[in-house]
Amino acid sequence: MIAPDIETGIARLRDLVDEADVILPFTGAGISTECGIPDFRSPGGLWTKYQPIPFDQFMASSAMRNESWRRRFAMETQFSTARPGRGHVALASLHRRGKIPAVVTQNIDNLHQASGFAADKVVELHGNTTYATCLDCAKRHELAWVKERFEADGRAPECTCGGYVKTATVSFGQAMPEAAMRRAEALSASCNLFLAIGSSLVVWPAAGFPLLAKRSCARLVILNRDPTDFDDIADLVIRADIGQTLEPFVVH
Numbered sequence: 481m482i483a484p485d486i487e488t489g490i491a492r493l494r495d496l497v498d499e500a501d502v503i504l505p506f507t508g509a510g511i512s513t514e515c516g517i518p519d520f521r522s523p524g525g526l527w528t529k530y531q532p533i534p535f536d537q538f539m540a541s542s543a544m545r546n547e548s549w550r551r552r553f554a555m556e557t558q559f560s561t562a563r564p565g566r567g568h569v570a571l572a573s574l575h576r577r578g579k580i581p582a583v584v585t586q587n588i589d590n591l592h593q594a595s596g597f598a599a600d601k602v603v604e605l606h607g608n609t610t611y612a613t614c615l616d617c618a619k620r621h622e623l624a625w626v627k628e629r630f631e632a633d634g635r636a637p638e639c640t641c642g643g644y645v646k647t648a649t650v651s652f653g654q655a656m657p658e659a660a661m662r663r664a665e666a667l668s669a670s671c672n673l674f675l676a677i678g679s680s681l682v683v684w685p686a687a688g689f690p691l692l693a694k695r696s697c698a699r700l701v702i703l704n705r706d707p708t709d710f711d712d713i714a715d716l717v718i719r720a721d722i723g724q725t726l727e728p729f730v731v732h
């Protein structure tokens with residue numbers, strides 16, 4: 481069912497939320513746009529201006545590593561000042577009520593954690609850009625540490641072990657994080673309401689999760705401004721602003 485208007489959609493969503501014991505939110509860029517985080521893939525988005533740097537180029541070239549960090553710090557204000565939006569806060573409210581065991585996200589902005597989910601309750605399919613890791617020894621490095629060294633000579637620093645240091649994100653050509661993928665699958669298969677929020681659901685393998693949930697007899701709700709390929713099999717589709725749609729579920 482495609483909601484004819486937002487009020488009808490919210491009323492139906494409230495019924496589905498009340499009926500469900502285990503809700504799994506799956507979030508994409510659309511939940512964070514009201515927080516000032518750009519949707520990289522959208523028309524006019526960052527990735528239409530800059531080709532993203534694939535993982536093999538990052539590994540092969542110090543110039544690419546420097547460029548990667550230059551771009552990251554150019555966006556530092558947007559990431560460091562972003563605060564959770566109404567969608568994040570609504571999901572955190574349902575989490576506190578015991579309805580949401582964990583959230584699966586394609587986002588790298590750390591805003592679910594900032595809204596009140598413990599870090600181990602956020603399954604990040606594309607990693608996290610608010611800190612860095614060593615690609616050899618996996619040691620965590622804070623961005624301030626990287627920034628201080630990068631600003632000193634414009635070069636991407638290396639870990640004390642000599643490994644390359646990269647934001648903790650999953651780049652193009654880099655393997656998907658297996659533990660996160662397995663956890664997302666298990667959560668999808670065991671929820672009774674799957675909420676796809678602000679994702680165009682086109683990026684595989686992530687897009688397989690709503691199908692898996694549906695096959696496991698969960699209800700499927702899609703909140704997205706634009707149509708998706710899964711609208712036909714969804715129990716409810718609301719094509720409206722995400723913050724506006726989820727605001728009634730915020731409990732302070």
Ligand SMILES: [Zn+2]
Pocket residue numbers: 614615616617618619639640641642643
């Ligand atoms: Zn290291």
